[in-house]
Amino acid sequence: MGSVLAAAAPGVLAQPSGVRSAFETGNRRYAEGDYAGALRQYETVLESGWAGGALYYNVAGAHARRGHTGQAVRYYEKARRLLPEAASESERLQHNLGVVRSRTEAPPPAPPSVQATARETLTAWFPPFGYVVLGLLAHLGALAWWAGRRAAPERQQQRLRPGAGPAALLAAGLLTAGLGIWLAAPPPAGSGRTVALRGPLTLHAAPDARADSAAAVPEGTVLRLTERSDEGGGGGGWARVRSSRGDEGWAPTDALGDI
Template sequence: MKRLIITLVLLFGLSALSAQEGAAPAGEPRTDSVAASGDAATAAGERADDSGAESSAGSLWDRANTAYINGDYHAALEMYERILAGGMGSAKLYYNLANACFKEGQTGRAILFYHRALRLAPGSDDIRYNLSVAEARTKDRIEEIPAFFLTEWARAVRRTMSCTAWSVLSLAALAFALGLFLLYLLAPRLSLRKAGFYGTAVAAALFVLTTWFAAGERREMLDDSQAVVMAASTAVKSSPDKSATDLFVLHEGTLVKISDRLEGWCEITIADGKKGWLECRTIERI
């Protein structure tokens, strides 16, 4: 009977591991230096179609970083954008691109790329700090609706690591849970069986928690409803019509959430809960 139970546990564990692997994805700002890496092509982008493309991306990355360090932010910005246009992207690339945009006075684009960098590296203090400085330069001062303190705490903990890191932790917790459960089933002494039982409960709880965090990070990373206002200013209308009543005005760099679309118009919600319609061309999705 025990052998049957052990076999079922092992089969369940293997199936859960497979499912988990399939679900996982993959003042002044601190802009005086750029994010560099010993592997320039990897820093510029996580993939390259061939060795020639990889070499080209690596060369552009080095030249862009050199231009940035020398204070030629316009040239650095152009080269970072060429790397991005080649279909490559990474937290380091978005971070450097955001820094260059900020130095060039493009606050809206800087905020956009800081947010994109954060989706790939949510635990980066440098990205969060520079984002807060860039947001302080925007004209709109919107008071965010406060969330329940436990929700805020859970979100803060979840953002300390990426989706991949949480997925690895959840797999480790599952492995520990299975090992401790086997200890509970097979241990000859009562004390070891008790340790196995309670250890299994704790490891299982950690598995559920880390899996929830991984799913939350993946959901946020793939969320296409967040956008940044790119126009210097844009009127938010009561309906998707240029002749509709102006409800309020938003300025460059303000974060909005898209809830609906209709023929070139987007219904948006801002942090304080206000809603309205604006032209989709005035915003860019994160």
């Protein structure tokens, strides 16, 4: 983050003189420590429609110096996709991106869900497998009662009158076993933060590009990651995200940059 890329020279030299001048002025402001001034110059270049790895790298560095973590990750990710992987600039970019992410404060923990609280309470003293065994024993006990009643002489059958008890025991056994299976299942993935790398980014109602649109967020929006899926439509991974305004939906992971 302490230096700029002077240019992917052919790309800059091919631009109009005003764009070249703004880029070079932005680099000078950056070197002088005037990161706000550098960003103003770089914005002029961005507004011209020019896209380049060097430009995005420098914009990311200026944002990182000003503490704009979401914007820094956004532009570092955009630069990473344009700079050659074997270039030394790419190594610097990966280093800077790691530094930015390491400085990011962890988001405040979300309040535990009802499912998480129930899971923690029910497994505090009794393992999930224990619920399965207990449920199966209750289920087998109810079946044994019915089998014993059918095998008993008619006089004893009158004393073993059917009632709600065995039926309730049978149902309770099935429910307890099902509870154990649910408790044994892995909990959903934890949350994190990510940033929209393109915009407007459409959030879908399901992890499929053909699903209805649930919302749209501008490029650079910092989002809370709540769930991931590798089984969505479109041939790639999907993530369920939520914005600070409450917009929520699924987006392809290649349109997001983890913070």
